[in-house]
Amino acid sequence: MKNDKAETIFDIRGIRVSFDTPDGVVEAVRGIDMQVSAGETVAVVGESGSGKSQVMMAAMGLLASNGRATGSVTYRGQELIGLPRRKLNRIRGAKITMIFQEPMTSLDPLYTIERQISEPLRVHGGMSAGEARKRALELLKLVHIPDPERRLKSYPHELSGGQRQRVMIAMALANDPDLLIADEPTTALDVTIQAEILGLLAELQQKLGMAILFITHDLTIVEAFADRVYVMRQGLVVEEGATEDIFQRPAEDYTKMLLAAEPEGHKPPVPDGAPILLDAMKLSVTFGQKGGFFSSGFELKAVQEVSLTLRKGQTIGIVGESGSGKSTLGRAILQLLPSEGRVVYQGTPIHGFDRAAMRPYRRNLQMVFQDPYGSLSPRMTVGEIITEGLLVHEPWMSQKEREKAAVRSLEEVGLDPATRNRFPHEFSGGQRQRIAIARAVILKPTVIVLDEPTSALDRSVQKQIITLLRDIQERHGLSFIFISHDLAVVKALADYTIVMKTGQVVEEGPTDAVFDSPGSAYTRELMEAAFNLKTVLERQATARA
Known part of the structure; x- marks a missing residue:
């Protein structure tokens, strides 16, 4: 924790960062000041594109080749901007170190x-x-x-x-650093693992006496972990102060918006008589390999006899830590992985169907992946990506008809149709996720499996995606299987929740019942890590003492 008399060891003054692009110079950081004292934990927050990571990349001499930094960054009085690489290397990796996302x-x-x-x-x-x-x-x-x-x-x-x-x-x-810069180090981790990593950093900070500069968009972590906060927007610091002041008495509208951008809302359960679209019965998935002359084989039971029933208009949330089998289950349901058990879609058993046999069902059984940048072809325009499925499932459509369908789909997910000739790298993370949703929705499916579609997004963008999914579901009567480690998002979006651990279901039921009165110790642990992180970290600190 910060000592008011502690020495300032990291001092940023008037730093500016710009990038030369084909469209001209882009200013990512527009003149900001920051300070970190010895032993202090400082958080820098803001939406994607706010410039928070670029400040630190500039300070560490890690900007891309088209980037330029001006201003001053000093470590214990030594200027880092413009320092020869040989001298800079004596500081970074030894006195100042960085953990990436x-x-x-x-x-x-x-x-x-x-x-x-x-x-x-x-x-x-x-x-x-x-x-x-x-x-x-x-x-x-x-x-x-x-x-x-x-x-x-x-x-x-x-x-x-x-x-x-x-x-x-x-x-x-x-090398026992003086300052640790952590850039979104817990974004892709489950809530219990997040708590473990944060507890570990707090323990190491206390043991080694180092300062921590924590870059994140997760305000739950900031409130539980940081002494002071800088709020960034569009390359500027719009607010700064003690963590308690920022959270209890925010002065700027932007800060208030960030604090209010928690997933909210409630999905009522579907009627008991709603038609059953998909039935998965005792699904099991096993990974492994046979042993050879010089090696022994291994077997991993990723999913063990899991069953679920999905009705029209329903959203089933599947939660659990990494390795719990939730994503494997989603892929097995869509016949993207070999599995044991039965899957019945609208009365037709589809379990064991090969690629050719599944083709007629693919338009009705769609999937949206966690990382849209990895699942969208970088060589295709957005229009080509969205209409690719139409070429397979509706080959009789003319190019003009496909163009009209692409325009309607982009409008439905809140994107400007005029951008359909751009490539994926020209869009933000939230926009790419909208493109992935548009690609699925254009085929008018009945079921969409969404695998961690919001985990890497800022809370404000998450909120927009949740609203979008609700609207699309209501408009088209869709059914979702929503896989996530973010319990706040599942609570807002799902009407039925399944909790998985090491390939097995440990608890399931209506979302309100699971969240309000969890029956298993594991579910209670997940809930506390998600909604009472500060309490968890305080308990860890007491245990260490």
Whole structure:
């Protein structure tokens, strides 16, 4: 926690960041000031595009090649802007370190965890290979990685999301930094894993006495974790102050909007007599491989005899931690994965159908994925992406008719049809998710499986997507299977909820009943981490003391 007399160790003055683009110069940051004191936790919040990450990238000398930074950033009095790379490298990675949002893009898939942690130790700490290995093992124990000796030899893809983030923290702490910059380090993690990572950072901060600069759009985390807050919008700081003041007495309309942008609303349950569209009975999915002469086989039961019944107009929310099997279940229902059990769609058993047999059913059984940037072809225009399904399912349509359908679909999801000739990278994350929804809706399906469609979005954009999904569902009588680790979103959107853990259903029922009176200890743990994070962190701190 901040000491009012603590020394300012990181001082940003009048920083500006701009990028040269084919359309001219884009100003991402337009002259801002920030300070961080020793041992303090400071949060920088704002919507995507507010410039919060670019400030730190500029300070660390990590801007893209078309980026430029002006102004002043000092660490303990030493200017960092314009500092030669050789001198800058003595500070970053040693005195100032950074954790990025997605560890899979930051960790090298070809190197073991030991090699990746050891590298900064050898470069900045001058350690030998043996010393670096010993320190790497200490760090994995420090961040509570299970079976750390074995994990040293693991590769990133062999670890869970929470474990990979712990490895990133271990790498950042390798040389006992003075300042840790954490850029959206918990966005893609489940609520219980979020609480564990935040508790770990608080524990390490107390033990090492380091300052933390936390960049996030999750205000629940900020309220529970930060001493002070800077609120950014369109490259400017619009408000700053103590966390309690910002949350209890926000001065700016934009800050008030961010604080009010929590998912809200309530979906009434469908009538008991509503037609059944889809029945999944005792679905099981097992991953594994046979052992060879030099290796033993393994078997993972990802989904174990899960059943659900989806009615017309209903939204079933499926929640649980990473590895609970919720996404695997969604893919198995749509016959995108081999599975055991039965799936019946409108009276027709479709379980075991191959790709050709499923083709007539694909237009009615659609899926929207978590990362639209990964599921939208970068080589196709938005118009081509949205109408691609029509070429398969309605090949008799003329190009003009497909164009009209694309225009209607884009208008329905709140996008300007004039943008249909642009490419996915020219849109924001929220806009790309709308494009993915438009691609599904244009085929007039009856069932849409939505796999974490809002987890990487700002709360204000989440709220817009939830409203959009409600409107589309009501307009077309759609049924949704909504897979998410964000319980606040599920509570606002689903009328029936299934809670999964390690491939099994631990609890299910009407959403109000599950949220208001959870029957299992696991569900109660999820609820507390989602809605009472501050209490969870306080309990962790008491346990550490």
